[in-house]
Amino acid sequence: MTPSASTPAAPRYDGVAIAAHWLLALAIVLNLSLGFYMHDLELSPLRLRLFNWHKWAGITILALSALRLAWRLTHAPPADLPMPAWQRIAARAVHRAFYVLFFAVPLAGWGYSTAAGFPVVWFGVLPLPDWVPVDRAWAEALKATHRVAASTLALLVLLHVAAALKHHVIDRDGLLRRMRPFQR
Amino acid sequence: MIRTLFMLLAGLAMATGATQAQTVDSAGSELTFVTRQMGVPVEGRFARWSAQIALDPRKPEAGQVVLRIQMDSVAFAAPEVTAEAQRAVWLDTARFPQAVFQSKGIRAAGGGRYELAGSLTLKGRSHDMVVPVTLTQSGAKGIATGNFTVRRSDYRIGEGEWTDASLVAHEVQVRFRIALSGLPTS
Numbered sequence: 001m002t003p004s005a006s007t008p009a010a011p012r013y014d015g016v017a018i019a020a021h022w023l024l025a026l027a028i029v030l031n032l033s034l035g036f037y038m039h040d041l042e043l044s045p046l047r048l049r050l051f052n053w054h055k056w057a058g059i060t061i062l063a064l065s066a067l068r069l070a071w072r073l074t075h076a077p078p079a080d081l082p083m084p085a086w087q088r089i090a091a092r093a094v095h096r097a098f099y100v101l102f103f104a105v106p107l108a109g110w111g112y113s114t115a116a117g118f119p120v121v122w123f124g125v126l127p128l129p130d131w132v133p134v135d136r137a138w139a140e141a142l143k144a145t146h147r148v149a150a151s152t153l154a155l156l157v158l159l160h161v162a163a164a165l166k167h168h169v170i171d172r173d174g175l176l177r178r179m180r181p182f183q184r
Numbered sequence: 185m186i187r188t189l190f191m192l193l194a195g196l197a198m199a200t201g202a203t204q205a206q207t208v209d210s211a212g213s214e215l216t217f218v219t220r221q222m223g224v225p226v227e228g229r230f231a232r233w234s235a236q237i238a239l240d241p242r243k244p245e246a247g248q249v250v251l252r253i254q255m256d257s258v259a260f261a262a263p264e265v266t267a268e269a270q271r272a273v274w275l276d277t278a279r280f281p282q283a284v285f286q287s288k289g290i291r292a293a294g295g296g297r298y299e300l301a302g303s304l305t306l307k308g309r310s311h312d313m314v315v316p317v318t319l320t321q322s323g324a325k326g327i328a329t330g331n332f333t334v335r336r337s338d339y340r341i342g343e344g345e346w347t348d349a350s351l352v353a354h355e356v357q358v359r360f361r362i363a364l365s366g367l368p369t370s
Contacts, residue, residue, distance in 0.1 A: 045346065118226060121224045
């Protein structure tokens, strides 16, 4: 009998939080991968398509993240499992950083695109407002911000996955059950 | 040789024509265009161009307009797009350094509006078009503005894999603002 099966009443995240977690996890990992793949491609029809898809996905992630943050602020997550204080502090810091980056990464990308002379048109249909000037210096600064923020997000994703697996495989404390989908 | 002959003829036309030529004030003038890439408007401009304009609002049909654009002065906000635009599949600025609009007839449309019929020679091809112009005159000075559409496919701008209109629209919106002085005053 596994420890998780012995604690069937352990509190879980609610259904909306779980759905948002996995949907956005998939979208964010795919869009990060796309960004790292496409950023130094030569100018070509493929590059043009990938850049636009990346921007559409990024804006979608930004919008869903706003909804997710609103949900998170109004729906308390389950209480922490027993763990050393440093782990609890580290987990909370990573979660806070995640939420900051869910906004910082797409916003910097949007601003970079605008400053470089490519206003963002969501799915090629909805023109989004320009909130930075078309300017070389702005473009360079926001490009660097986008790259550093996205790289940080990628590193934190790896850390988050490693920590979750550590709880599952080494601690065997049933932590993953709190976020497991398709389960009552 | 042909160029010399053309200039001679143009000079002759100027000398014999009744209409006085105007001076273009480059500081207040600009020539820009908007391409649409997957629905995204991307603006470019030409930094160097010249216009010979001889227009008398009292008898516009006697007027003449010649616009010459230095194609390697094309510029976008993104330097990689500027470099791309000069390549052979796009504007091929090395082989076709200049684009020329030559008017063939000017018609007054009332209220300071004119229709310039003429031909645009771009990347070695010529097509007839009509350019609407609005002239706002104040004394001898005036501002001529207008916009018109150039179909890039008519001039083979964007060849091969770039002919796909779902990537880059075939319609390119060109806008101009030309500050003039030396307009005849009545």
